[in-house]
Amino acid sequence: MKPWIVLCAGLKDNAPSPAFFRKFAKENIMKNLRSSARKNLKQHANANLNNQPKKTGPLPARFFAARCIALSIFFPTLYLESISALTPDLLGRLGVRGLILDVDNTLATHDNPIPDSRVLRWLDAMRGANIGMIILSNNRPGRVEAFARMLGMGFVANAKKPLISGFMRAAAELGLPKNEIAVVGDQIFTDVLGGNRWGAKTILVKPIEPEETRFFRLKRFMERDILKAYGRSKK
Ligand SMILES: [Mg+2]
Numbered sequence: 294m295k296p297w298i299v300l301c302a303g304l305k306d307n308a309p310s311p312a313f314f315r316k317f318a319k320e321n322i323m324k325n326l327r328s329s330a331r332k333n334l335k336q337h338a339n340a341n342l343n344n345q346p347k348k349t350g351p352l353p354a355r356f357f358a359a360r361c362i363a364l365s366i367f368f369p370t371l372y373l374e375s376i377s378a379l380t381p382d383l384l385g386r387l388g389v390r391g392l393i394l395d396v397d398n399t400l401a402t403h404d405n406p407i408p409d410s411r412v413l414r415w416l417d418a419m420r421g422a423n424i425g426m427i428i429l430s431n432n433r434p435g436r437v438e439a440f441a442r443m444l445g446m447g448f449v450a451n452a453k454k455p456l457i458s459g460f461m462r463a464a465a466e467l468g469l470p471k472n473e474i475a476v477v478g479d480q481i482f483t484d485v486l487g488g489n490r491w492g493a494k495t496i497l498v499k500p501i502e503p504e505e506t507r508f509f510r511l512k513r514f515m516e517r518d519i520l521k522a523y524g525r526s527k528k
Pocket residue numbers: 395396397398399478479480
């Protein structure tokens with residue numbers, strides 16, 4: 294039974310006017326409306342709370358860490374502007390006594406038989422610091438042999454990097470254990486990947502000149518993404 298009917302029953306002898314009923318009903322209606330409005334607001338607030346997007350802070354960090362672990366096989370120990378930036382002091386700090394060197398776009402441009410004067414000076418500085426060096430290249434024996442002989446260095450041609458057999462042959466010729474050797478080259482998918490798989494330190498240098506072929510452009514495009522992750526992982 295509605296409360297205002299009970300109230301009116303109690304006031305039988307002093308019956309309220311119709312205006313009283315209207316006022317009483319209006320107040321009750323307003324009260325009900327206010328109450329249901331409050332309820333609705335509460336429900337909306339709860340719904341909003343439940344629908345709030347989950348905190349996104351830790352997720353990208355976890356995702357980035359997992360990505361770095363997956364990509365770390367492609368990360369070099371050092372990434373340098375050019376081979377000239379590699380100093381005997383830097384090698385000393387890494388505990389490196391021998392270098393396995395790539396040829397094309399590391400020591401000289403593709404198919405260039407002579408390195409430029411800066412590279413020749415760098416080779417002299419390395420010899421002066423008693424750093425053992427050998428050339429390891431995927432290029433054909435004709436090209437690699439002529440280049441290595443001109444510099445008076447040993448070589449392994451047609452090395453099939455990133456397979457590790459070539460690295461093992463080069464290390465045997467150097468007479469050094471792999472933990473004292475650094476692999477130096479301009480390509481992530483051959484020099485760095487091979488050196489990392491083998492277990493040596495790896496030094497990536499920027500290519501001397503950009504390549505024009507589609508194959509190389511695709512490789513450089515894929516390398517860019519890895520280098521971005523590498524750069525972020527070092528921050
Ligand atoms: Mg190269």
